[in-house]
Amino acid sequence: MEYSHKLIEKKWQKFWDEKNTFKTTDVNEKKAYILDMFPYPSGAGLHVGHPKGYTATDVFARMRKAQGYDVLHPIGWDAFGLPAEQYALKTGNDPREFTEKNIIVFREQLKKLGFSFDYNKEVNTSNPNYYKITQWIFQQLYKKNLAEVREANVNWCEGLGTVLANEEVINVDGKMVSDIGGFEVVKKPMKQWVLKITHYADRLLEGLEGLDWPNSVKELQKNWIGKSEGLIIKFDVLDKELEIPVFTTRPDTIYGVTYLVLAPENKLVFKLAKDEYKNSIENYIQEASKKTDIDRQDDSKEKSGLFTGSYVLNPITNEKIPVWISDYVLNDYGTGAVMAVPAHDGRDWKFAQKYELPIKFVLKSKDISKAFVGESEYINSELLISVKNKSEAIKIVADKLIELNKAEHKINYKLRDWLFSRQRFYGEPFPIIFTSDGNISLIDENDLPLELPKTDYIKPSNSGESPLANIDSWVNTMYKGNKVKRETNTMPQWAGSCWYYLAYILTKTPNNLIDITSEEAMNLFKKWLPVDLYIGGQEHAVLHLLYARFWHQVLFDIGVVPVPEPFQRLINQGMILADNGEKMSKSKGNVINPDEIIESHGADTLRLYELFMGPLEASLPWSYKGLDGARKWIDRVYRMIDNYELVNDNNSSLDFVFNDVVMKVTNMIEDCKFNTAISQLMVFVNAVYKEGQKIFRKYIEDFLVMFSLFCPHIAEELWEKIGNKASIYNAKWPVFDKTKLVVNVATIAIQVNGKLRGTIELEIDTNPDLVKESAKQLISSYLEGKEIIKEIVVPNKIVNFVIK
Numbered sequence: 001m002e003y004s005h006k007l008i009e010k011k012w013q014k015f016w017d018e019k020n021t022f023k024t025t026d027v028n029e030k031k032a033y034i035l036d037m038f039p040y041p042s043g044a045g046l047h048v049g050h051p052k053g054y055t056a057t058d059v060f061a062r063m064r065k066a067q068g069y070d071v072l073h074p075i076g077w078d079a080f081g082l083p084a085e086q087y088a089l090k091t092g093n094d095p096r097e098f099t100e101k102n103i104i105v106f107r108e109q110l111k112k113l114g115f116s117f118d119y120n121k122e123v124n125t126s127n128p129n130y131y132k133i134t135q136w137i138f139q140q141l142y143k144k145n146l147a148e149v150r151e152a153n154v155n156w157c158e159g160l161g162t163v164l165a166n167e168e169v170i171n172v173d174g175k176m177v178s179d180i181g182g183f184e185v186v187k188k189p190m191k192q193w194v195l196k197i198t199h200y201a202d203r204l205l206e207g208l209e210g211l212d213w214p215n216s217v218k219e220l221q222k223n224w225i226g227k228s229e230g231l232i233i234k235f236d237v238l239d240k241e242l243e244i245p246v247f248t249t250r251p252d253t254i255y256g257v258t259y260l261v262l263a264p265e266n267k268l269v270f271k272l273a274k275d276e277y278k279n280s281i282e283n284y285i286q287e288a289s290k291k292t293d294i295d296r297q298d299d300s301k302e303k304s305g306l307f308t309g310s311y312v313l314n315p316i317t318n319e320k321i322p323v324w325i326s327d328y329v330l331n332d333y334g335t336g337a338v339m340a341v342p343a344h345d346g347r348d349w350k351f352a353q354k355y356e357l358p359i360k361f362v363l364k365s366k367d368i369s370k371a372f373v374g375e376s377e378y379i380n381s382e383l384l385i386s387v388k389n390k391s392e393a394i395k396i397v398a399d400k401l402i403e404l405n406k407a408e409h410k411i412n413y414k415l416r417d418w419l420f421s422r423q424r425f426y427g428e429p430f431p432i433i434f435t436s437d438g439n440i441s442l443i444d445e446n447d448l449p450l451e452l453p454k455t456d457y458i459k460p461s462n463s464g465e466s467p468l469a470n471i472d473s474w475v476n477t478m479y480k481g482n483k484v485k486r487e488t489n490t491m492p493q494w495a496g497s498c499w500y501y502l503a504y505i506l507t508k509t510p511n512n513l514i515d516i517t518s519e520e521a522m523n524l525f526k527k528w529l530p531v532d533l534y535i536g537g538q539e540h541a542v543l544h545l546l547y548a549r550f551w552h553q554v555l556f557d558i559g560v561v562p563v564p565e566p567f568q569r570l571i572n573q574g575m576i577l578a579d580n581g582e583k584m585s586k587s588k589g590n591v592i593n594p595d596e597i598i599e600s601h602g603a604d605t606l607r608l609y610e611l612f613m614g615p616l617e618a619s620l621p622w623s624y625k626g627l628d629g630a631r632k633w634i635d636r637v638y639r640m641i642d643n644y645e646l647v648n649d650n651n652s653s654l655d656f657v658f659n660d661v662v663m664k665v666t667n668m669i670e671d672c673k674f675n676t677a678i679s680q681l682m683v684f685v686n687a688v689y690k691e692g693q694k695i696f697r698k699y700i701e702d703f704l705v706m707f708s709l710f711c712p713h714i715a716e717e718l719w720e721k722i723g724n725k726a727s728i729y730n731a732k733w734p735v736f737d738k739t740k741l742v743v744n745v746a747t748i749a750i751q752v753n754g755k756l757r758g759t760i761e762l763e764i765d766t767n768p769d770l771v772k773e774s775a776k777q778l779i780s781s782y783l784e785g786k787e788i789i790k791e792i793v794v795p796n797k798i799v800n801f802v803i804k
């Protein structure tokens, strides 16, 4: 008989809601903080990709609960965002209403999936109670001199009227365009708030050591931080009182420098360029501003550049070297200038070839038709005669240059300071004021939050400022008796998501947060931090996790949180692809709406299917066949409970399989190997079906507890059906009995010339040689003095000795 998922799922969702079943408890010694990357409540509603990660954390959280932990498993809304802003600009309506509506839809959808979220702890980053603390944290960063206004080269998007973060910019045919809308993006110097994340570069690297994260993510973070130890070498400009510093990790190649090359935007360029070159240099800079950094640095791309007309002297050889500009050098890395060694660097090689600049090998190479980037013997290098080792050579040249006062050691990071301004209405206002003399001061803590104005006039400012610039009464105001001006930029969406895992801890009823600096807050942080398991998409492997770790480390330094790292264990879930393996996207029309699946197959089926598809980390195609299969198995479980009689006496026939399954399921969930854990539950159900009519009650109950992690609605229903009153959510996790796990044995017949001479019990699949040996021992009397001419083993059944 099939069960009605519609009736059952509604019934239990109502029950959980009314009974507040998933309310966070604080009664146990052990705690588990199980976190999802919270969603942006877009107008499109939930996507089938969301439930995959959310079910994974839900299964884990439910197991922890059953194991006697206090569990924190919250959800909230990353609610500021560009779609709401664009909706407001298009319709003139308040983005808050739009966001509120979307949240209602999202919440309903999540509830329909039966997640054990504690909705009392819901937070919304765009709620003033929430962003009050976002603003407070910003103020702490400012006080620690980690926030400042700086002229910085930003990705300016005229079409959207805003600065975009690097990850919001995509590369189309080598040109930068906005990810949303495809508008042109150019690099432009602008005054921006900047957070000095680079001051934490080393801490962010070191902190990775102790974290239980995938190596791939740690590598991504390390590469993003990009620590590089090298030297700054100063080259004197010929006939000018000027020197050009270059950053290099290869001072050992100094004898091979045949030209210097500066980023076109380097401030020194106009001091070096002869007047007649200045126009073409201006044009060149314009063109370079449209390219992405990745494109500029791409080895395979054709190089371009211009001669400045100036020369420098090599500080070791005193050779005269021409100075060029080229966009393959980035202005904001190192010193924005490079000593080019075309013989030993691929990009320099290409450039030198194109502009017929000299190429001088300083390391022996068999093939001089391309750059040699390996290690070998140094040649043409006076200081390095007979030196073979690269690090030794680097040290010799570095010491010499430092002695000549022409160099200093330098550690560089690829990591840049974090551009923290967006020209948007719908973000956190900066909690500062500009006084009439242009100075910045912080708004009093007691005056936080600084709220966004209520307005029905949200229009582009046409000045490159945010729509807030139009609202004169908000921008130009009085503060403490003085005329002041507010910042019209707002914070990026990353700000709210930097600390939301702390916000849940501070929240007892939705959006009511206690003071983050209170003693109560500290006690709660001590209880719950760090997050024990964090699951989310790979797309956040770098920025969100780096930004959140940065804020957390600052909060740790000022004594607000008691642990140095926020997320102890991290897993990236894979994507759910369309059935043909393509990415699901609105434009391709291949998006699957979870609501429809819940309607047709039930939430339990969707949950089970998404975790059974394959390993959590893998990206796998959607399959309706697989979905149907999941549903059929749930029906089989339902029939099992319906058909069999539960008895209180254990006839022991299921002892091994039950205990084995409990052990494996427990370990597999611990390792987040959900698909194989489900297979184990299937093994158990098969065994029950083979067993006959009477089944030991305890085994079925314990099975249901394990099953309830994946399929909570139907599990509650069956739990009730077999006579339980309380929710299965509060049932205890099964423990397995080790003594019942003696491995299965096979009874093997021992024959001599086909005649049975004895039997032996051995572990199933015992090595045939061992089988023969043990058998010989047992029936040795039959073999004594005989010659064995053949030994035949039928695995797990027979061993036959043919004798003469």
Ligand code: ANZ
Pocket: 228, 247, 248, 249, 250, 253, 263, 328, 329, 330, 331, 332, 333, 334, 335, 336, 337, 338, 339, 340, 341, 344, 345, 412
């Ligand atoms: C001379 C040289 C010889 C270099 C050689 C490499 C190989 P990482 O490890 O990434 O730090 N470089 C320095 N600043 C640059 C900039 N702003 N834009 C583009 N390239 C830049 O790389 C350091 C190396 O990258 C430096 O060492 C410099 O080239 C280049 F056989 O100097 B090297």
